[in-house]
Amino acid sequence: MTKKNHDADVAFIQALAELLRENDLTELQVKRDYGADDSLNVRVSRHTQQQVVTQVSAPTPALAAPAATPAGPAPTPKTDDPAEDPGAVTSPMVGTVYMQAEPGADPFISVGAAVSEGDTLLIVEAMKTMNHIPAPRSGKVKRIIVEDGAAVEFGTPLVILE
Incomplete structure (x- = not known):
């Protein structure tokens, strides 16, 4: 990989991280094909609002989404969530x-x-x-x-x- 491709890939990953934050997403996965034997697989995921984890690797199965917790029998919810x-x-x-x-x-x-x-x-x-x-x-x-x-x-x- 040339320095030019490396710089473009870094900018691409930074743009994905920004897209993740702007749209309040928790995970985004993209594959870029440059040629027959040259590709870039990127998965960007956010585990908390302050932490953004970027991983570049071979394709892997998507992680299971966390199960929704059932709401308890609260008569009047006091939260705005x-x-x-x-x-x-x-x-x-x-x-x-x-x-x-x-x-x-x-x-x-x-x-x-x-x-x-x-x-x-x-x-x-x-x-x-x-x-x-x-x-x-x-x-x-x-x-x-x-x-x-x-x-x-x-x-x-x-x-x-x-």
Whole structure:
């Protein structure tokens, strides 16, 4: 590898780390092919808000995402963290959120709207596949946490139902 490629790779890794921080992601993995026998595999992951770990290596299977902890039977949550709300509906995957079936269409839900179990709350696009996220139970939409077009990770709170 030449000095020029090395400098470009360092700048590329720094740009990935910045992208990770700006979009509040925990992990990003990219493979760059330079030729038949020359490639760069980079995985950048963040374990805490202050620590960014960068690893350059051969391709490895993705690490398992941490399991979501079930919310306890707290009658009135005193935290502002939507993930700890017992009515939180979380993302089952990494992807991009869409609030309507197609651009210009009415959104699936709005704050205050009643939903039935199985109704589509929103769509999470992952790898060019549109995944409808159903309501886990009937209720009323108390809060919509994500915005249309936002990137989400596994376990990200999307909507809070009453």
